Amino acid sequence: MTVSITSKGPDAHLDSDIVFLYIASPTALQKYGKDFAEHPVGTGPFVFQSLTRGQQATFTANKDYWGGAPKINKLVLKPMPDVSARLAALRSGEVNWAEAPNPDDIASLKSDGFQVFTNSYDHVWPWIFDLSYKPLSDPKVRRALNLAIDRETMAKELLKDTADPAYQIPAVANQAYDKGNDVYSYKLGEAKRLLAEAGYADGFTMSLSYPTSGSGNMQPGPMNQLIQADLAKIGVKVELKPIEWAAMLTSITTGKIPDQANAINISLTMLQESSWSMYFATNGYINVGHYSNPKVDKLLAQAQAEFHTTKRFQLYSQASKLIGADAPWLVVVNDRNPRVLGPDVHGFVQPKSWFVDLTTVSVGS
The missing domain is CATH 3.40.190.10 (Periplasmic binding protein-like II)
Incomplete structure (x- = not known):
């Protein structure tokens, strides 16, 4: 009646990951x-x-x-x-x-x-940018996009409070959430200024692959159309490329964004602690945006070896602050799972x- 699991090294978050074994x-x-x-x-x-x-x-x-x-x-x-x-x-x-x-x-x-x-839970609804696409390779551009979307209006008016605005990578329900790391908000003037500083005062074009339905994806059509309209106000033209949920999963689990799009919209969670490394480590399993920050890699490695729960989530919070500044994702809302x-x-x-x-x-x- 005993199961023995051997890991390659210290694995402090095995107990959360094992739910998916x-x-x-x-x-x-x-x-x-x-x-x-x-x-x-x-x-x-x-x-x-x-x-x-x-x-x-x-x-x-x-x-x-x-x-x-x-x-x-x-x-x-x-x-x-x-x-x-x-x-x-x-x-x-x-x-x-x-x-x-x-x-x-x-x-x-x-x-x-x-x-x-409804209930608050560990969920994030983002766009994951392909950082190899030149306009999106510039963190100023990515920060500008995050400042150009009106999360509050989406959550309140479009979603009728079935979601909460997301101001940083982890949701409020995640133990790594620290209000001091709230970095995103709605500042249209600042967004335009950052785009101009990056050399894109007139905006640019990009494309987004998104699921038509699927687990935790909420109302993907209307939500992405609203973001499309918000970004158009700073000159960013977004082509929306809908895809069936199962086909999207097939692509993302092989490390690819479908339809050669420049970003992918997919519902995600960090309930499984190893998700941090899967999404944000340089060689992360689902790091389809090619994000890389050696400081983040180091913090995530430290977290995996830290068995004190509070200290481990403090490391995730530190990583979240760095990731927020880099803005590899367009962070939009946290679902309330209606x-x-x-x-x-x-x-x-x-x-x-x-x-x-x-x-x-x-x-x-």
């Missing part, structure tokens, strides 16, 4: 071979029953779950990328639960008796995480 059943792998993905098994509260690709996945309660059997007997997941379709299904009773509602619909959903949940549940759903607790506990949930009058 998935262990496949050797028995199932041997039995199903290349078809293993069609017959998933695990030790969680629900047992896989069936899958109809593009339509739904069905699970049943694991009566032998170590934490106690769930209160619901069956769980059905339906992919509905169109937000209008999701809410129509919710209102008609086809589903009991809908993720990422259209912010404009929240008031009417509440008045109709639906439950709307979801809507039917009036007959009970026992749900909105977490400060992407991980949702369904064992406490029941459905009934």
Whole structure:
């Protein structure tokens, strides 16, 4: 009953990273071979029953779950990328639960008796700049773009307070957040001045690859269109290149920005501490923007070897300050993870995480 894990060196954040360590059943792998993905098994509260690709996945309660059997007997997941379709299904009773509602619909959903949940969690919604693209290779240009977007209006008016404005790399929910590191704000005049100093008084053109939907991506179309309009005020013309979520993931996990774009918009989290190095270390696994700062590399290496939690997150805060000054990302908002549940759903607790506990949930009058 003991699992031993050997690391290449001191790894102080193994306990947060291990949440993402998935262990496949050797028995199932041997039995199903290349078809293993069609017959998933695990030790969680629900047992896989069936899958109809593009339509739904069905699970049943694991009566032998170590934490106690769930209160619901069956769980059905339906992919509905169109937000209008999701809410129509919710209102008609086809589903009991809908993720990422259209912010404009929240008031009417509440008045109709639906439950709307939000919570601050460790999430950031950025553009990652390709620093090899000449205008974006200049930190003055990147800082100018960060000063040219109106995060407050986006969060309040477009997103109806389902997100918070982001003023630095880590979210407020992250232990590395230090208000003293808030470096971004809305200063249009300063943005224009920095662009002129960098030699781009008349602006420049760039392109952005962004997902049409997907985990934590909120309302990517309207949000990116609003940023596009904000940047146009300082002469920066942005071509928007929409892409399907799964295709984007395939590109980013191979270290590439899709469609030869100059930036990528993707929803991210630092819940897994090694994300700091994946995003910002010179040879980071998902450092698709080619950001490199030796001082940041040193701080991240120190953090990995620092087992005192407070001291470790102080190192992340120091790294955040340096990264904020370099502005390799356009930091926009932090999602509050809105979801809507039917009036007959009970026992749900909105977490400060992407991980949702369904064992406490029941459905009934």
